[in-house]
Amino acid sequence: MLFAAAIASLTIAFPSAGQSLPYVEKAYMIGAVPRGVTNLTVQAKEVEIYRTGAWATTVDVVEGLNTVEIRCGEIVTNHVFRVGRKPVAATDDPDAPKPPEKVWEKLEYCADEPVPHPGGKNPSDILIFIDPGHGGSDTGALSPHALCEKDANLLQAKALMKVLTERGYCVSMTREDDRSLVLHDRPREAVARKADAFVSIHHNAPGAGQDPWKARHTAVYYWNDLGKGLSDAVVARLAAALDGEVPSKGSLHANFAVTRNPEIPSILVEVDFMTHPEGEEAIFDHTRRAWLARAMADGIEDWISKEK
Ligand SMILES: [Zn+2]
Numbered sequence: 001m002l003f004a005a006a007i008a009s010l011t012i013a014f015p016s017a018g019q020s021l022p023y024v025e026k027a028y029m030i031g032a033v034p035r036g037v038t039n040l041t042v043q044a045k046e047v048e049i050y051r052t053g054a055w056a057t058t059v060d061v062v063e064g065l066n067t068v069e070i071r072c073g074e075i076v077t078n079h080v081f082r083v084g085r086k087p088v089a090a091t092d093d094p095d096a097p098k099p100p101e102k103v104w105e106k107l108e109y110c111a112d113e114p115v116p117h118p119g120g121k122n123p124s125d126i127l128i129f130i131d132p133g134h135g136g137s138d139t140g141a142l143s144p145h146a147l148c149e150k151d152a153n154l155l156q157a158k159a160l161m162k163v164l165t166e167r168g169y170c171v172s173m174t175r176e177d178d179r180s181l182v183l184h185d186r187p188r189e190a191v192a193r194k195a196d197a198f199v200s201i202h203h204n205a206p207g208a209g210q211d212p213w214k215a216r217h218t219a220v221y222y223w224n225d226l227g228k229g230l231s232d233a234v235v236a237r238l239a240a241a242l243d244g245e246v247p248s249k250g251s252l253h254a255n256f257a258v259t260r261n262p263e264i265p266s267i268l269v270e271v272d273f274m275t276h277p278e279g280e281e282a283i284f285d286h287t288r289r290a291w292l293a294r295a296m297a298d299g300i301e302d303w304i305s306k307e308k
Pocket of ligand 1: 133134140141149202203
């Protein structure tokens with residue numbers, strides 16, 4: 001139903017008209033065609049149309065203004081966007097001063113004492129915070145049919161909340177509808193209520209110069225050892241659930257603001273790539289969303305029972 005509603009005309013989801021990309025030699029483009037349209041050319045190159053009507057390709061670009069011709073059936077569109085200037089090459093002089101290394105500070109309102117591991121507690125005494133990434137004016141990434149990441153994240157987060165609630169856990173969400181939240185404030189309530197875990201849900205997109213057909217994996221990110229145990233457990237279950245469909249990059253370190261928490265085990269899950277036509281189709285599958293939620297809940301429970 002969602003697809004039927006979304007397909008009314010040619011969609012160009014990324015880059016949007018007038019968007020400014022960083023410097024790249026090739027840019028990815030994604031969009032969708034009306035059902036029944038079988039011929040699409042972008043920069044005079046034939047582009048494969050996925051069964052949902054989604055398409056994804058890369059185009060050659062130059063610095064400054066770019067006009068890309070898209071032919072879709074009878075429709076011809078000249079799509080205009082910008083590409084930034086090439087950065088000046090770094091000097092080869094070994095004595096040249098180096099830029100200081102970025103120090104990634106913890107969230108300022110977090111204490112340094114970790115909450116006790118919840119092993120041995122009853123599920124009803126364990127508080128899991130779920131954070132559906134982005135929201136409001138911050139749409140996050142876009143899929144070929146211009147589904148916003150903020151909405152995909154909320155759907156998956158609600159599915160996870162349902163499973164954990166059914167298993168008896170106490171669950172709170174940073175948002176339950178479409179609203180803007182200040183990034184650094186997202187874990188604030190979880191910290192105030194001494195939550196046992198903080199799980200941020202996202203869907204991924206490639207860099208502007210990457211091929212969207214080649215970018216599809218799942219991964220879970222942590223910032224410190226406190227988050228790593230949870231990250232390892234969740235990614236193991238997600239990887240097993242997605243085996244044969246989506247490769248797993250495993251448990252990875254990253255400096256995401258919402259995970260820089262010395263007090264509460266915190267992770268950020270990149271469930272899938274929503275820019276990939278198959279990844280987008282997967283997001284609309286509510287059965288799959290439920291089993292991914294069960295896999296994540298299984299991972300959280302493995303972490304609760306394993307670690308002391
Ligand atoms: Zn995101």
